Amino acid sequence: ASYFFMTRGTLIAIEGLDRTGKTTQTTKLINRLAQDGKDVELIKFPERTTAIGKIINTYLTDKTFQLSDESAHLLFSANRWELSQKIYDLLDQGKTVVLDRYVYSGVAYSSAKGLLFDWCYSPDIGLPRPDVVIFLKFKEEENFEREGFGDERYEVAEFQQKVKIQFEKFSGQDNWKPVFVDGKNIEEVGELVWKCYTDATKQALGPVQN
Numbered sequence: 001a002s003y004f005f006m007t008r009g010t011l012i013a014i015e016g017l018d019r020t021g022k023t024t025q026t027t028k029l030i031n032r033l034a035q036d037g038k039d040v041e042l043i044k045f046p047e048r049t050t051a052i053g054k055i056i057n058t059y060l061t062d063k064t065f066q067l068s069d070e071s072a073h074l075l076f077s078a079n080r081w082e083l084s085q086k087i088y089d090l091l092d093q094g095k096t097v098v099l100d101r102y103v104y105s106g107v108a109y110s111s112a113k114g115l116l117f118d119w120c121y122s123p124d125i126g127l128p129r130p131d132v133v134i135f136l137k138f139k140e141e142e143n144f145e146r147e148g149f150g151d152e153r154y155e156v157a158e159f160q161q162k163v164k165i166q167f168e169k170f171s172g173q174d175n176w177k178p179v180f181v182d183g184k185n186i187e188e189v190g191e192l193v194w195k196c197y198t199d200a201t202k203q204a205l206g207p208v209q210n
């Protein structure tokens with residue numbers, strides 16, 4: 001008899017403040033994973049096309065749309081729960097899943113508005129836990145002045161600073177890998193991102209915890 005063992009795929013989350021080049025780096029990582037022979041799937045949060053995602057999109061793009069901070073928070077969380085089974089299924093199929101924003105954005109943005117950190121975290125407890133969370137950050141606030149900043153609801157420098165403080169509260173987690181983007185070009189940041197991934201996958205992956 002021959003036996004076929006299939007290992008589950010890796011779950012990677014990319015987090016970062018607005019305008020840290022997160023989308024560029026996510027694309028780069030996905031291309032590199034594909035070149036490396038991985039079957040890659042990208043899931044971006046908020047996933048704006050689902051029923052809940054459509055409300056979130058309206059909330060983010062229409063500043064006249066009224067929603068309490070708590071309601072908005074729970075919608076972002078519910079949006080992740082909408083996709084949680086899909087994430088488990090993709091990993092079971094051996095796919096590498098890249099999440100562009102995840103739980104950490106959810107908690108950081110809402111607690112930056114003044115909601116309790118633990119309250120914000122509660123509805124996300126039980127979601128698939130990433131093997132690695134790559135956190136793109138900068139040291140200098142000047143990046144908050146970048147062109148195009150301020151189009152969506154949360155893109156205000158002062159608020160971004162608060163979000164950064166909340167994100168840092170996750171820095172003690174063993175899957176948390178910060179990458180400083182200051183003064184680095186896209187290629188250089190890309191190399192650091194890749195190293196986060198390869199370091200995280202050196203050991204065999206255990207079951208996805210939650």
Ligand code: TMP
Pocket residue numbers: 018045046060076077101102103105106107109110152154155
């Ligand atoms: P995006 O620019 O990556 O599409 O994200 C849209 C905004 O939504 C961004 O400012 C971060 C914010 N956000 C939350 O407030 N909570 C969440 O759970 C997520 C995923 C994003």
